[in-house]
Amino acid sequence: MSESPDLKIVAFCCKFCAYKAADLAGSLRLQMPPELRIVQVPCTGRLDMVEVLHALEEGADGVMTLGCMPGDCHFLQGNLRARKRVEYVKKLLSDVGLEPERLEMFNLSSAMGAKFVEYAVEMTERIRKLGPSPLRRPSNAAAQGYRDDRLESGMRNMEAPQALPQESTVVPAEM
Amino acid sequence: MIVAGQKPLAEIKKMLGDAERILIVGCGTCVTVCFAGGTKEVAVLGSALRMSTQLDGNAKTIDELVVQRQCEWEYIDPLLPELDKYDAVLSLGCGVGVQALAERFPNKRVIPALNTAFMGMPTRDGNWEERCQACGNCVLDKTGGICPIARCSKQLLNGPCGGSQEGRCEIDPDVPCAWQQIWDRMNSLGLQEQLLAVEPPKDWSTSRDGGPRRIVRDDLQLPAEYRD
Numbered sequence: 001m002s003e004s005p006d007l008k009i010v011a012f013c014c015k016f017c018a019y020k021a022a023d024l025a026g027s028l029r030l031q032m033p034p035e036l037r038i039v040q041v042p043c044t045g046r047l048d049m050v051e052v053l054h055a056l057e058e059g060a061d062g063v064m065t066l067g068c069m070p071g072d073c074h075f076l077q078g079n080l081r082a083r084k085r086v087e088y089v090k091k092l093l094s095d096v097g098l099e100p101e102r103l104e105m106f107n108l109s110s111a112m113g114a115k116f117v118e119y120a121v122e123m124t125e126r127i128r129k130l131g132p133s134p135l136r137r138p139s140n141a142a143a144q145g146y147r148d149d150r151l152e153s154g155m156r157n158m159e160a161p162q163a164l165p166q167e168s169t170v171v172p173a174e175m
Numbered sequence: 176m177i178v179a180g181q182k183p184l185a186e187i188k189k190m191l192g193d194a195e196r197i198l199i200v201g202c203g204t205c206v207t208v209c210f211a212g213g214t215k216e217v218a219v220l221g222s223a224l225r226m227s228t229q230l231d232g233n234a235k236t237i238d239e240l241v242v243q244r245q246c247e248w249e250y251i252d253p254l255l256p257e258l259d260k261y262d263a264v265l266s267l268g269c270g271v272g273v274q275a276l277a278e279r280f281p282n283k284r285v286i287p288a289l290n291t292a293f294m295g296m297p298t299r300d301g302n303w304e305e306r307c308q309a310c311g312n313c314v315l316d317k318t319g320g321i322c323p324i325a326r327c328s329k330q331l332l333n334g335p336c337g338g339s340q341e342g343r344c345e346i347d348p349d350v351p352c353a354w355q356q357i358w359d360r361m362n363s364l365g366l367q368e369q370l371l372a373v374e375p376p377k378d379w380s381t382s383r384d385g386g387p388r389r390i391v392r393d394d395l396q397l398p399a400e401y402r403d
Contacts, residue, residue: 048215049219050215050218050219050222053218053219053222053223053226054222056226057222057225057226092184092219092223095183095184095185095223095227096184096223096226096227096230097226097227097230097231098226098230134230135226135229135230
């Protein structure tokens with residue numbers, strides 16, 4: 001799985017299912033695609049689609065959102081809302097001109113460690129076929145930067161291009 | 176509240192034209208509540224425009240800002256020192272907000288990113304319905320609190336037309352017949368007799384027919400010689 005080790009796929013994982021499934025996959029010593037960058041969220045319903053867009057904007061080649069099985073959401077309907085929002089963002093991405101396939105929602109339970117790896121591999125294969133995100137090499141540095149909350153009013157200002165934050169990478173291999 | 180929806184991204188990009196540095200200004204009032212122009216929508220549109228223009232090979236500077244209320248001078252005046260940095264302001268406010276920005280900042284291009292739709296309310300998640308048309312002469316006392324001007328497709332004042340079918344309007348089975356609703360409500364209130372009174376033709380001069388409207392409250396104004 002080292003054909004394109006520089007691809008980055010951000011996986012927003014619900015702490016009640018996908019994150020634990022990833023943990024289980026680690027305990028089972030299943031091989032995880034190295035492209036994956038796991039970010040834990042309290043529920044996929046809590047995941048703000050702005051964060052999905054920011055991940056893609058900052059150069060993620062793909063984004064996965066992984067929530068509980070329909071009907072099993074810890075917060076009852078968060079995963080159902082997330083799926084609708086993901087559908088909305090996929091449509092927005094095609095308006096933007098970025099392949100909507102770079103974003104996908106998956107459902108699984110905390111017991112599905114192997115399924116987690118299967119989804120991760122499926123997504124990685126898909127992204128490999130699509131190739132690196134065209135947004136990874138900005139044609140103009142001015143396109144970058146919106147996180148500087150310099151003014152209390154919420155003004156977003158320009159700053160230097162940033163790499164995907166490595167701190168958000170969590171390796172799900174706690175025993 | 177004022178309800179609005181966002182214009183398609185392609186239309187917004189076309190309106191922006193050759194502007195290279197753009198400030199998106201959202202509004203923290205009505206259009207925040209109807210999920211059209213608040214902080215989140217500004218962030219989504221900003222991100223979409225940055226990505227889209229970058230993919231077009233002409234990455235633009237897109238900055239984001241939300242003011243509490245785009246339709247009052249005191250909230251938009253603080254923008255002035257920032258505006259020099261931008262070729263255009265893309266407003267995610269309603270039509271009032273867009274015009275307030277244009278009026279206050281005469282040298283800056285102001286572009287609307289929303290289509291302002293109506294005055295209404297959310298009736299369930301993700302669903303907004305018109306409730307008031309600002310006719311300027313409220314008749315809700317006579318119609319059980321249900322507006323025949325905003326909610327009857329023909330704005331009838333004396334009962335339903337022949338297009339009322341099983342409580343639905345003939346224009347669309349999803350649209351309830353306002354006069355059926357009025358009758359049901361007046362009936363349940365025991366006030367159905369009131370509907371027998373014939374309503375004369377409405378004076379529309381308080382509505383749009385009288386031209387642009389304004390309200391003047393002298394008690395809220397300083398004497399003329401003390402005003403700014």
